[in-house]
Amino acid sequence: MSVAANGAGKAKAPPGLNAETFHKLSALATLALLVGVFALGNAAFFSINNGLTVLLQTSVIGLLGIGMTMVIITGGIDLSVGSVLALSGTVTGLLVKAGVPVPIGMTAGVAVGALCGLASGLIITKMRITPFVATLGMMLIARGLALQLTGAAPISQLGEAFGRLGNGALFRMVETQPNGLSKVIFPGIPYPAILLIVTALAAAYLLRRRSLGRHIYAVGSNEEAARLSGVDVVRTKIAAYVMSGALAGLAGNVLMSRLVTAQPNEGVMYELDAIAAAVIGGASLNGGVGGIAGTMIGAFIIGVLRNGLNMAGVSAFIQQIIIGVVVILAVFIDQMRNRR
Amino acid sequence: MTPPLVEMIGIEKHFGGIHAVNGVSLSLHPGEVVGVLGHNGAGKSCLMRILSGAMSPSAGEIRVGGKSASLGSPQDARSHGIETIYQTLALADHLDAAANLFLGRELRTRWGNLDDKLMLAEARKVLARLNPNFRNLGDPVSRLSGGQRQVIAIARAIYFNVKCLIMDEPTAALGPAETAMVGQLIKQLRQEGVGIFLISHDMHDVFDLCDRVVVMNRGHNVGSYRIDEVTKDDVLSLIIKGALPDDWAPRNTERLQ
Ligand SMILES: Nc1ncnc2c1ncn2[C@@H]1O[C@H](COP(=O)(O)OP(=O)(O)OP(=O)(O)O)[C@@H](O)[C@H]1O
Ligand SMILES: [Mg+2]
Numbered sequence: 001m002s003v004a005a006n007g008a009g010k011a012k013a014p015p016g017l018n019a020e021t022f023h024k025l026s027a028l029a030t031l032a033l034l035v036g037v038f039a040l041g042n043a044a045f046f047s048i049n050n051g052l053t054v055l056l057q058t059s060v061i062g063l064l065g066i067g068m069t070m071v072i073i074t075g076g077i078d079l080s081v082g083s084v085l086a087l088s089g090t091v092t093g094l095l096v097k098a099g100v101p102v103p104i105g106m107t108a109g110v111a112v113g114a115l116c117g118l119a120s121g122l123i124i125t126k127m128r129i130t131p132f133v134a135t136l137g138m139m140l141i142a143r144g145l146a147l148q149l150t151g152a153a154p155i156s157q158l159g160e161a162f163g164r165l166g167n168g169a170l171f172r173m174v175e176t177q178p179n180g181l182s183k184v185i186f187p188g189i190p191y192p193a194i195l196l197i198v199t200a201l202a203a204a205y206l207l208r209r210r211s212l213g214r215h216i217y218a219v220g221s222n223e224e225a226a227r228l229s230g231v232d233v234v235r236t237k238i239a240a241y242v243m244s245g246a247l248a249g250l251a252g253n254v255l256m257s258r259l260v261t262a263q264p265n266e267g268v269m270y271e272l273d274a275i276a277a278a279v280i281g282g283a284s285l286n287g288g289v290g291g292i293a294g295t296m297i298g299a300f301i302i303g304v305l306r307n308g309l310n311m312a313g314v315s316a317f318i319q320q321i322i323i324g325v326v327v328i329l330a331v332f333i334d335q336m337r338n339r340r
Numbered sequence: 341m342t343p344p345l346v347e348m349i350g351i352e353k354h355f356g357g358i359h360a361v362n363g364v365s366l367s368l369h370p371g372e373v374v375g376v377l378g379h380n381g382a383g384k385s386c387l388m389r390i391l392s393g394a395m396s397p398s399a400g401e402i403r404v405g406g407k408s409a410s411l412g413s414p415q416d417a418r419s420h421g422i423e424t425i426y427q428t429l430a431l432a433d434h435l436d437a438a439a440n441l442f443l444g445r446e447l448r449t450r451w452g453n454l455d456d457k458l459m460l461a462e463a464r465k466v467l468a469r470l471n472p473n474f475r476n477l478g479d480p481v482s483r484l485s486g487g488q489r490q491v492i493a494i495a496r497a498i499y500f501n502v503k504c505l506i507m508d509e510p511t512a513a514l515g516p517a518e519t520a521m522v523g524q525l526i527k528q529l530r531q532e533g534v535g536i537f538l539i540s541h542d543m544h545d546v547f548d549l550c551d552r553v554v555v556m557n558r559g560h561n562v563g564s565y566r567i568d569e570v571t572k573d574d575v576l577s578l579i580i581k582g583a584l585p586d587d588w589a590p591r592n593t594e595r596l597q
């Protein structure tokens with residue numbers, strides 16, 4: 001294995017385990033603990049229906065988290081994903097409303113996301129603005145565009161086809177009973193979950209098996225060394241932001257399709273969930289460290305936490321406080337491990 | 341006579357008011373080892389980084405094989421067969437030895453995937469040539485010792501088809517045995533016709549390995565001599581004062597050029 005996470009310093013992991021595996025196992029244990037606690041507190045938590053809800057919520061965080069992970073590994077950050085999600089979703093909504101076929105509209109929405117990422121990447125590499133500032137600007141620009149395009153009003157009645165991506169499922173089996181009602185035999189695998197799995201596999205493949213992935217780690221690890229080694233640093237960074245933008249666009253389409261409404265106000269502060277997922281999963285904001293498997297676990301931790309707290313009747317405000325604490329704790333534990 | 345491997349003509353590098361390199365010209369022939377000496381901050385690394393494509397000169401011309409070349413990036417220099425061991429080593433800390441060795445020119449399978457197995461095998465071979473005790477190839481290089489890191493940087497420069505090798509203090513972190521192996525390596529590469537710029541503060545190594553010395557002082561080239569023309573004291577005088585001792589005459593009495 002060539003990309004070893006948590007490289008700086010000797011991590012204190014039990015013998016026979018490397019630091020990366022140890023981190024993932026502890027994150028998995030946390031996830032299992034959360035599920036256990038919530039299941040004990042509320043029987044409905046463990047139902048298939050709720051499982052699907054968690055899966056759907058997580059798919060949006062997960063898609064954003066995958067893009068965020070690539071950007072964070074390069075040593076950057078993308079604060080614009082929540083707004084780009086909204087812009088992409090509304091662009092798709094507007095196009096579909098105007099009569100454009102849904103697949104084309106959605107492709108265009110994702111392309112708009114990728115364009116936002118391209119703009120961020122160019123601002124960061126060519127104008128040499130720090131990622132924090134550049135994507136903060138993009139966050140305002142994309143949100144403003146989404147609100148301006150729609151007059152801040154949601155676009156509804158987008159038709160059944162628009163809602164299929166977010167609400168449909170593969171292998172769904174429904175039986176019509178003699179009394180005329182239909183009964184769901186197997187709820188199927190929701191499309192968003194399939195999308196998440198496919199994207200995660202593709203991203204993991206890219207990071208581990210392709211040159212671009214190797215360069216993403218190298219740039220975050222030591223940008224000057226990467227440049228001197230002949231890595232095209234500018235291209236690598238731009239690629240990371242474009243992927244982050246495109247995935248934000250995809251997440252926006254999933255979310256708005258689920259609501260069957262294009263909401264220019266959607267996705268506020270989602271960037272923080274995505275960052276939290278990546279960081280809980282072991283990505284380091286200093287760059288050079290991170291992985292898709294970890295981010296997926298992180299996304300599920302956030303998804304389960306939010307869902308479980310919802311079901312336990314904890315207010316949205318308290319939820320924010322809890323997630324804030326969780327993120328700080330995750331980063332703290334990571335630093336403790338790396339300091340020894 | 342064949343044209344020099346590389347020629348640097350009238351190279352200048354300014355940082356604001358600082359003249360790091362001031363109208364320096366020098367050349368390197370195949371199979372020649374040229375020592376580049378000078379006090380700290382004399383401009384040696386800047387001059388070499390310009391030849392590596394890592395830094396762009398403020399003025400001057402570079403010729404490779406007699407033809408004017410523009411080395412706008414490290415890739416450009418590498419494509420001309422110019423390889424560099426940087427003073428800073430230029431390693432990505434989170435990647436392992438093999439990943440660093442092949443960074444920027446990864447070996448790939450037919451499908452374009454990274455061929456980590458092959459890269460590891462090749463890395464093992466070339467590293468063993470420099471340090472037979474090199475084991476922890478799978479560790480991120482941040483966990484390796486300074487000497488091991490330096491060995492990786494050296495291995496990276498010689499693995500690919502090198503014609504002109506720039507070594508910026510390549511043995512600074514090495515133990516005596518490893519330093520000796522680098523000395524062996526330099527002699528072997530010279531045999532193979534590689535031209536080498538060796539930056540070193542170790543007078544003994546320089547006199548042992550170099551055919552010629554170029555001395556820099558405050559950004560200027562203050563002298564280029566065949567190694568048998570000068571003594572260590574002469575060179576020290578050049579480094580410190582920027583001039584030879586007043587009563588200097590070529591040691592072997594026949595000064596070239
Ligand atoms: N990026 C830079 N920006 C500004 N000044 C620089 C830069 N790089 C080098 N310098 C200046 O150029 C001068 C020459 O530096 P250089 O690194 O070439 O010295 P050197 O001869 O390699 O010294 P040493 O023996 O210590 O390695 C120094 O005065 C240094 O401060
Ligand atoms: Mg130097």
